[in-house]
Amino acid sequence: MDLDAYVAEHRGEWRRLEVLSRRRKPTAAEADEMVLLYQRVATHLSVVRSRTPDPALVAELSRLVLSARAAITGAQPVDWRRVPRFLAHDLPLAFYQARRWWIASAMCFLLVAAAVAAWVIQDPTLPRAFGMSEADIDSLVNHDFESYYSENFAPNFGLLVWTNNAWIAAQCLAAGVLLLPVAFILWQNALSIGMVAGLMIDNGRGDLFFGLIAPHGLLELTAIFVAAGVGLRVGWAWVVPGPLLTRGQSLAAAARQGITGAVGLVGVLAVAGLLEAFVTPSFLPLIVRDAIGLVVWTLFLAYVFVLGRRAERAGELLLAVDGPARGPAGQSLPVAFKAR
Structure with a gap:
């Protein structure tokens, strides 16, 4: 031509x-x-x-x-009437249905971090194997760790933290379909936290470490675990689609909920960033800062497990009353399909 x-x-x-x-x-x-x-x-x-x-x-x-x-x-107008349902039903359901994956991710992460911390305490030469000199260790323990939270302008620091955590969460979500990259990302972060924790505890600064981590770290790490869990659930839906769906249909259903979870995690990580920027470095007593972090974390867990369980039961009740929905080939589809 x-x-x-x-x-x-x-x-x-x-x-x-x-x-x-x-x-x-x-x-x-x-x-x-x-x-x-x-x-x-x-x-x-x-x-x-x-x-x-x-x-x-x-x-x-x-x-x-x-x-x-x-x-x-034509452009589709934003349907603001969907926002309450998204917040009260879709988002907690997406987090709740991936709970086994992110709870397992959290347990593995914490076990690795604890094992690394114990190893550092038991063998003080270990950090040197990772290229840390005595001067580096002294600076981290006595200055850098504490000053990290207060050396920058709070709003800028909060935005930086939110961006960094959102990037880690996005990696976990995007790489979930391949499964193994998520484990590698969590492994790297667990090594880093375990190393710092071991050094701080070994040098008698364990109270400072946990005191500064708790206000924001409880929610922040949980959000990362949720991102990993949602991503892994998407990947597993492709590996083991179940008896009723093709691999493509199973992956599509899990991916839709994964997108819902990704949108919600933007807000969760924003809250964690605000805590890290304004509460962690504040002049409040350490126990008050930790209490604020614990309350926010508890509210998040209640949001997921109370509203998420309620949404899942509502879907099961709908399925029981109306009967199973049917897919393209006439097979029954799960609640996640029918509820939408």
């Missing part, structure tokens, strides 16, 4: 579609013309991709097709 001749032949239609897709209020005739041109240009894009895949032309036509599609379908 002569690409130049093809472009010259259809360039007028492409320009016309671009003009129509930019109209804020097209007439009925223009809307009909836009739909027709959209179908033609989509065909042109398919032809170019299959016969002469010129990258620049493919990118131009792809952009044009997407713009026209958006103009034809």
